[in-house]
Amino acid sequence: MRDTVVIGDIHGCGEELQAMFDRLQTWARKSRIVLIGDLLTKGPRPDLVVEEILARQRAGWQIDLVCGNHEPRALAALRRAGPDGRTSELPPRLAEMVDILADADLLEDAQEILRRAMRTPFLRGRNPIWTAVHAGVDPALGFKRTTQRMRMTIKSAQGEDDWWWKYDGKDGLLIVGHKPLSRPLILRRPDGRAVVAAIDTGCVYGGFLTAYRIGADRLLMIPSKQRRQFNFKRRTSRRPTDSAWQVASVVPARKLLR
Numbered sequence: 001m002r003d004t005v006v007i008g009d010i011h012g013c014g015e016e017l018q019a020m021f022d023r024l025q026t027w028a029r030k031s032r033i034v035l036i037g038d039l040l041t042k043g044p045r046p047d048l049v050v051e052e053i054l055a056r057q058r059a060g061w062q063i064d065l066v067c068g069n070h071e072p073r074a075l076a077a078l079r080r081a082g083p084d085g086r087t088s089e090l091p092p093r094l095a096e097m098v099d100i101l102a103d104a105d106l107l108e109d110a111q112e113i114l115r116r117a118m119r120t121p122f123l124r125g126r127n128p129i130w131t132a133v134h135a136g137v138d139p140a141l142g143f144k145r146t147t148q149r150m151r152m153t154i155k156s157a158q159g160e161d162d163w164w165w166k167y168d169g170k171d172g173l174l175i176v177g178h179k180p181l182s183r184p185l186i187l188r189r190p191d192g193r194a195v196v197a198a199i200d201t202g203c204v205y206g207g208f209l210t211a212y213r214i215g216a217d218r219l220l221m222i223p224s225k226q227r228r229q230f231n232f233k234r235r236t237s238r239r240p241t242d243s244a245w246q247v248a249s250v251v252p253a254r255k256l257l258r
């Protein structure tokens with residue numbers, strides 16, 4: 001059966017996405033690809049992100065896009081900029097994104113990609129039952145009762161427990177991004193099955209671009225080419241003693257790259 005590969009927050013890191021797609025040709029050949037949101041903002045190469053998505057689709061890849069919290073604001077910026085890419089009224093970082101896309105003549109393609117992502121608040125699949133959603137769920141409410149806004153934005157403050165430690169597992173495997181961590185985090189049930197995969201590893205902050213292959217239960221990490229923006233090693237998620245979930249042993253990134 002075809003496997004599904006979910007890729008964490010790209011944030012305009014086009015070169016790393018290109019490297020990831022190249023690796024996927026051998027690591028997960030003919031898999032379905034899911035991009036988990038926050039595609040174009042913040043990073044230096046939103047143009048290459050758009051081009052890579054379009055080029056791989058033309059080559060026959062199935063690439064599905066899930067909406068992140070940055071998709072609505074990126075689309076709003078592109079709409080305000082109009083067909084000529086006017087950026088005078090935009091905040092600097094969004095203006096830069098629009099300028100880069102305009103220079104590459106990709107304003108319309110970028111809008112179309114963002115509209116597509118926004119039509120997909122989350123994606124579901126089977127074997128095992130999984131949901132790919134940008135940020136997560138409110139563990140007290142469960143997936144169904146968590147608002148879509150919260151599914152795209154939930155994030156604990158520094159020092160607070162992350163939501164995933166309190167998730168009851170009833171909605172199956174949740175694959176999420178949104179909160180940058182120094183390493184991808186796989187939480188497992190006592191029987192070893194994955195219950196949460198948190199795969200935003202801060203590519204735009206100098207970390208990694210991470211992919212999780214669901215059926216095979218494997219990770220692939222591409223090192224970032226971006227400047228380290230903060231002490232990344234401290235971006236961890238501490239396990240509260242009362243959590244039902246086990247943490248998968250941390251595998252050095254170098255090994256994961258093979």
Ligand SMILES: [Mn+2]
Nearest residue numbers: 038068069178
């Ligand atoms: Mn996000």
